[in-house]
Amino acid sequence: MRTPTDFSDDLDPLNGDHSNVFGPELGEFPHAERRASESAGDKEMKTGTTTVGIRADDGVVLATDMRASAGYMVASKDVQKVEQIHPTAALTIAGSVSAAQSLIRSLRAETSLYEARRGENMSMQALSTLVGNFLRSGAFFIVQPVLGGVDEEGPHVYSIDPAGGTMEEDYTVSGSGSQYALGVLEQDYGDDLAVDEARTVAARAIKSAVERDLASGNGINVAVVTADGVEIDRRKDIEELL
């Protein structure tokens, strides 16, 4: 006997599946809300790190220190805290390592899937909205990334707060050493920096933080993003970039 109602389980009846608008197209973020509410209980957000992002004339420079800290101990002396997440975009991470690694894996999957389906890369508007949506879900509540990338419009830098707020900036910072770095950027940032100049400014900002912030140190990672792609440089000695 034919019963037209039987297919409703297989075929989402006419509505399409919109339950997951703010989540990933691939996989899911289990217990995101519960985790968010638990994190919100921690008044103090510990992000032993310094990361900076600068928009230059035809590219973006992102830089971070290389220290992972656990309380007053240096947990690792060689950490990469800026990762490519898109052919012309990278993300710096401050905060929980597990959350950041998971966020980066999810973003790489989403940008690849988007490109495969649509035949073009996500714009920075799309990518920043996606990162904001992911953080807003609560699944990655303890990260404070800086997003930088280049699209058809040109270079963009976004400051993203742990709750998913995204703000486009000319230059921005995150992490425990951010105030030291920001002081340098306020002095040295200019409107029409070339990429090379921006790289030097970023290195100076990281150096300032490394000198005075206990939880930052052990070298520098610099990602330069241009329309041609992302290049990440790792130096134990910051002086080489000054």
Place this chain on the structure above:
Amino acid sequence: MQGQAQQQAYDRGITIFSPDGRLYQVEYAREAVKRGTASIGIRTADGVVLAADKRSRSPLMEPSSVEKIHKADDHIGIASAGHVADARQLIDFARRQSQVNRLRYGEPIGIETLTKEVTDHIQQYTQVGGARPFGVALLIGGVENGRPRLYETDPSGTPYEWKAVSIGSDRGEIRDFLEENYREDVDLDAGVGLALRALAEVSDENLTPEGIGVATVDAESEQFRELPTDELEGYLSEHDLLASDGDGDEVGE
């Protein structure tokens, strides 16, 4: 219970291949599209035109209640041919997908992306037991990053991109006319004129502004706009297609 349901499952699908590899239900759905009044899409250098034959069977019917052209999002219009009720479901699906893209990525959906979302949805109804295919074809026209795009969907769920196309009745005749008269570099005004002349080509009488519907998506403003009746009247008289009061065949022949 579960086992029994599965044993019967082969019998439940109405979209089953014939021995020579055809899906009869999908082909019948295409017939349903052919019985619908025509809709036409034209892509020009500075926008997309959608035009539809909205003739009603009775003067008592309110012309505005004949739904052939729909706004899907600010920058996308959809014209349909075939079962109006089926079209409404797909158009609502398209509207929701358009908003999902804005929520997810903070930007308007691409025309190709939306078309493929819709055709993937249509395709499911050719493969799942108990379903009936959509008896409707759509023209999805819009502007994406300043570029006009025009797509067709059919009941099998295949997307096609066109420079100029028609769906519904007299498709062959209109296609011949468009192949003869289409120019890629004309402006939006000329595109509207071409669409109206194509409609008139297959119409027994001259056209009335109430009996047609035209909408455009301009490449510069990226906005969907349905042309009001007085504007349509202007286009019709400009191209000498306007029916005079009473009868419509004073043009002769």
